[in-house]
Amino acid sequence: MNAKKAKILILLVLTVTQTVYVSLCEHPHILRSAWLVNPVYLDGDITDAKEWIDAESVELNIGTNYGRSPPFLETKIWAKNDLNDLYLLYRIEFPYGSYDLDDQAFIYYLIYNGTSGFIATDKSTVGQLGSPQDQYDYDGAIWINDIPTGENNVEGMGHYDGTFYWFELKKPLHSGDMCDWLFETGETYGYANSPIDKSEHLCVGLYDESQGYNIQNFIQLIIAKPSIEDFTPVGGELAPVQKAEIIRVLLLRLITYLTVILCCIVSVKKLI
Ligand SMILES: [Ca+2]
Ligand SMILES: [Ca+2]
Ligand SMILES: [Ca+2]
Secondary structure, eight states: OHHHHHHHHHHHHHHHHHHHHHHHHHHEEEEEEEOOOOOOOOOOOOOOOTTTTTTTTEEEEHHHHTTTEEEEEEEEEEEESSSSSEEEEEEEEGGGGGGGTEEEEOOOOOOOOESSSSSEEEEEEEEEEEEEEEEEOOOOOOOOEEETTSSOOOOOEEEOOSEEEEEEEEEBBBOSSSSBOOOOTOOOOOOSTHHHHHHEEEEEEEEEETTTTTEEEEEEEEOOOOOOOOGGOOTSOOOOOOOHOOOOHHHHHHHHHHHHHHHHHHHHHHHO
């Protein structure tokens, strides 16, 4: 084997190795939020056929012990965002006989400080009849309400249709009250997939009020960023902005005007 072939082989092996590594490390529950097109009416239900059609979704099983122990509940979560807010729709399959009007959906975010505490914590909870809760300052056991230090920035409602729990939740990407997450468009949040992993935790789930425990799992959330297609210019299409294009258009117009003037002069001379 000559040096060139050996070099190609090494590059091939490195490429394949990297692909396998990335695929092995990829989070199992990636939720890619979509850019919001249709508005959400927070009634805890799919209000009309268009309301959530523009969102992306992830399917996962939630359970006790961070999704590792029963009961396991088949869950689907949709997400979309605009520049200001994140919108989530939960659909959680739940046994009819265990239904409880006090069961609630939640999402929480933890950033560990490298030892036993946290740099930042934020939890959002919505009940079926509303009563959203916005919390922070988790110490590993207890959450503190944002109020009075900050504000309650959570909105949403839910209901049970006999097969599924449905919840809608709205939260600012960055409320600025110092008690909430600070999410930015285009960024990825939540890398942990195990309770002993000290990477960022982003967990979603259901609080079973009658049992007194969380049924949950880890997700990774990618916040959508706006693209040029998301902004419809007022009055029609975007005008060409490149300098060469502008000069080309001006020259075409100038030639057209000169041709018209020349034709007029020739016509007038013929008449005279
Ligand atoms: Ca709705
Ligand atoms: Ca909070
Ligand atoms: Ca807050």
